[in-house]
Amino acid sequence: MGYFEKIQRAVLRIPRGKVASYGEVARAAGYPGTARQVAWALRNAEARGIPWQRVLGQGGRILLPGAAGLHQRTLLELEGVRFLGSRADMRHCGYRFGPSRSKAQSTG
DNA sequence: GATATGACGTCAT
């Protein structure tokens, strides 16, 4: 399992209608602090069936420039993601990556 | 190994 797959798997965990930041994805994939690399991993996501559009910059801001960014916003709106001005409504559409840790917890 | 690149994140102005 390489970096690529880890990142892509994390992105795949984002349900329709929800979004997450590059930093969150990196953290969820087990590579905190590699937000930059997440973007790199999504370069070919479009061809790999990865819901790349659900990954935004901090604060729900679209970082893709030009038409690509417009396209991303359109895709998200079609999924039900609401936008407040130029940013996605992270308050309601921000996905919270559940604790993937399978470690048992006795008392809670 | 060294250099260059990038869909980031944070701080300062």
Next chain:
DNA sequence: CATGACGCCATAT
């Protein structure tokens, strides 16, 4: 809110 600068790190050459 916009711009500039820096830190961070995997990949590509």
